[in-house]
Amino acid sequence: MFETLTKGFRNARNRLSGVTELTEENIDQALRDVRLSLLEADVEFGVTKAFLARVKDKAVGTVVETTAKTGKRKVKIGPAEQFVKICQDELESMMAFEGEAVDFAKKPKPTGIMMVGLQGSGKTTTSAKLARLLETNNARKPLLVAADVARPGAIEQLEVLGEQIDVPVFSIPGGLPLEICKRGLAHAKKLKCDLVIYD
Numbered sequence: 001m002f003e004t005l006t007k008g009f010r011n012a013r014n015r016l017s018g019v020t021e022l023t024e025e026n027i028d029q030a031l032r033d034v035r036l037s038l039l040e041a042d043v044e045f046g047v048t049k050a051f052l053a054r055v056k057d058k059a060v061g062t063v064v065e066t067t068a069k070t071g072k073r074k075v076k077i078g079p080a081e082q083f084v085k086i087c088q089d090e091l092e093s094m095m096a097f098e099g100e101a102v103d104f105a106k107k108p109k110p111t112g113i114m115m116v117g118l119q120g121s122g123k124t125t126t127s128a129k130l131a132r133l134l135e136t137n138n139a140r141k142p143l144l145v146a147a148d149v150a151r152p153g154a155i156e157q158l159e160v161l162g163e164q165i166d167v168p169v170f171s172i173p174g175g176l177p178l179e180i181c182k183r184g185l186a187h188a189k190k191l192k193c194d195l196v197i198y199d
Helices: 002-016 024-040 045-059 079-095 123-138 154-165 177-191
Strands: 066-070 073-077 111-114 142-145 195-198
Touching: 002 024, 002 079, 024 045, 024 079, 045 079, 123 142, 123 154, 123 195, 142 154, 142 177, 177 195
Parallel strands: 111 195, 142 195
Antiparallel strands: 066 073
């Protein structure tokens, strides 16, 4: 995800290099680059649209021409770099958690999270992102359970995502969802996983 966003921001910055002021006209293509990278990273369309509107609102009219010292060298900062900074700030704001902390079960008992929603709404990708987030930020040991037997390719997709983020995936090809979930929980206990995400 972050590689895709980095590429989009880099393309946007390159499009804006040399401009002296950020205007609606010259940031349209840069916003398009950012939009494409967000959508490629599976960010929901409505969230992407709102994000871009906030970036555009803050960026239009920005005139920056200064230098900053980084270590032993000076770096020129212009509107292109400021545009990327605005995007970064908005991205951090968008991803900030503004709610109560998750109430995890006491270890070693695993906490279960079941992903539900319409087909095609991004549950499988979100399951992997959630596993990675909770593993990194909450020191959890997750197990992904592939229980979506209705959607062709769902199990394979979760296995690929699990491999990419180095999180184990439990699946029973051809199994029933209830059986998969029960055996997945038992497998989590065996692996000493303290977080089970049922996709």
